[in-house]
Amino acid sequence: MNLSSGRDYLAIPGPSVSPERVLNAMHTSAPNIYEGKLVDVVAGMIPDLKAVARTKGAVAIYIANGHGAWEAAAMNVLAPGDTALVLATGRFAALWGTICNRMGIETEVIDFGRKAALDPERVEEALRADTNHRIKAVLTVQTDTATGVLNDIAGLRAAMDRAGHPALLMVDCIASLACDRFEMDDWGVDVMVAASQKGLMTPPGLGFVFFNERAKARQNNGVSYYWDWRPRVAPEGFYQYFGGTAPTHHLLGLRAALDLIAEEGGVEAVWHRHDLLARTAWAAFETWGQGGPMEINVADPKRRSRAVTALALGADNGTRLRRWVETNGGLTLGIGLGMSAPDDPKGDGFFRLGHMGHVNAHMILGALGVIEAGLRALDIPHGNGALGAAADVIARG
Numbered sequence: 001m002n003l004s005s006g007r008d009y010l011a012i013p014g015p016s017v018s019p020e021r022v023l024n025a026m027h028t029s030a031p032n033i034y035e036g037k038l039v040d041v042v043a044g045m046i047p048d049l050k051a052v053a054r055t056k057g058a059v060a061i062y063i064a065n066g067h068g069a070w071e072a073a074a075m076n077v078l079a080p081g082d083t084a085l086v087l088a089t090g091r092f093a094a095l096w097g098t099i100c101n102r103m104g105i106e107t108e109v110i111d112f113g114r115k116a117a118l119d120p121e122r123v124e125e126a127l128r129a130d131t132n133h134r135i136k137a138v139l140t141v142q143t144d145t146a147t148g149v150l151n152d153i154a155g156l157r158a159a160m161d162r163a164g165h166p167a168l169l170m171v172d173c174i175a176s177l178a179c180d181r182f183e184m185d186d187w188g189v190d191v192m193v194a195a196s197q198k199g200l201m202t203p204p205g206l207g208f209v210f211f212n213e214r215a216k217a218r219q220n221n222g223v224s225y226y227w228d229w230r231p232r233v234a235p236e237g238f239y240q241y242f243g244g245t246a247p248t249h250h251l252l253g254l255r256a257a258l259d260l261i262a263e264e265g266g267v268e269a270v271w272h273r274h275d276l277l278a279r280t281a282w283a284a285f286e287t288w289g290q291g292g293p294m295e296i297n298v299a300d301p302k303r304r305s306r307a308v309t310a311l312a313l314g315a316d317n318g319t320r321l322r323r324w325v326e327t328n329g330g331l332t333l334g335i336g337l338g339m340s341a342p343d344d345p346k347g348d349g350f351f352r353l354g355h356m357g358h359v360n361a362h363m364i365l366g367a368l369g370v371i372e373a374g375l376r377a378l379d380i381p382h383g384n385g386a387l388g389a390a391a392d393v394i395a396r397g
Helices: 020-026 037-053 066-077 092-102 120-129 153-163 248-264 267-289 317-329 361-377 386-396
Strands: 009-011 058-063 083-088 106-111 135-141 168-172 191-195 206-211 308-312 331-335 350-354
Touching: 009 361, 020 248, 037 058, 037 206, 037 248, 058 066, 066 092, 066 135, 066 168, 066 191, 066 206, 083 092, 083 120, 092 106, 092 135, 092 168, 106 120, 120 135, 120 153, 135 153, 153 168, 206 248, 248 267, 267 308, 267 361, 267 386, 317 331, 317 350, 317 361, 331 361, 361 386
Parallel strands: 009 331, 083 106, 083 135, 135 168, 168 191
Antiparallel strands: 058 206, 191 206, 308 350, 331 350
């Protein structure tokens, strides 16, 4: 018997589920790219994007995924020979540093491992030791999509301020924007990168770089034509917003996504929903873990992302579970990306649940129900009462 017929649920940590309104907005003939509706759509979109990022600064839109946004951000404020301090809490900050290396930027890496958030005191110590101010920027992620670690960005800025160091603070919010609370201006973030395919609920293809006046003053005049953010935030012609032809249908979809955020009550309401649904999933995971090998990768709930949870399940159970729930339940879970250990080179003992973007109670509770069916079918030991624990979180609100 196969119960996977019907609508699939892609519960990986990005791309996330795109709402019907977003898809329908994109399902139209291409609009004029020189004048008319599309020009008006983009003009109205800029302040709404800034509202989600909680900034009065600028935002540049690129036809790119998050990797492109990384490169754009780095190229605009760093030059070959500069040094960046990279704070790794999993896979993605380190990869951003690798991209910087390919651009001729030197990097110093503080690796906090795969289970812990960054330690602001260690960062403060490193910056105090940099008496010649070789370090031009501090790079990190708010949420590491691989590990589920949520970093304390406000605490990081406070540590930088205590050290009296002039480095820019550059933060990857690709997984966390419109999922985890983020206050760009209040937390003193100079540059933030994001993408369309996660909390913004739009198919992959748009990258965003938000920046403030302090970052603008560090402009690298050697930046390439395409990545230069200056014409994108002050275009003489509409096409300069995008370095050429506009990504028409993605923009129409993003407009619909931003409307959905506003109609929900704004980004604070969206943060609250993500927090509640994340705690719902954690209640089930923690209960299953009391009678078996399941373990949430991040022990401290305060340092867990509200967008994605990474879990250990032991041996090859992660891969077995993922394949069972997809084949038999139409549920696609995330692979153990970047979580592999020497005795688990493919990450077979891990899986991830994305709970980001267009998700609600029945989606999360349904996913948890299919996961429990998989645990039972595969005879993977687990504690009892997980679904009831999850339902209690929803019931309490």
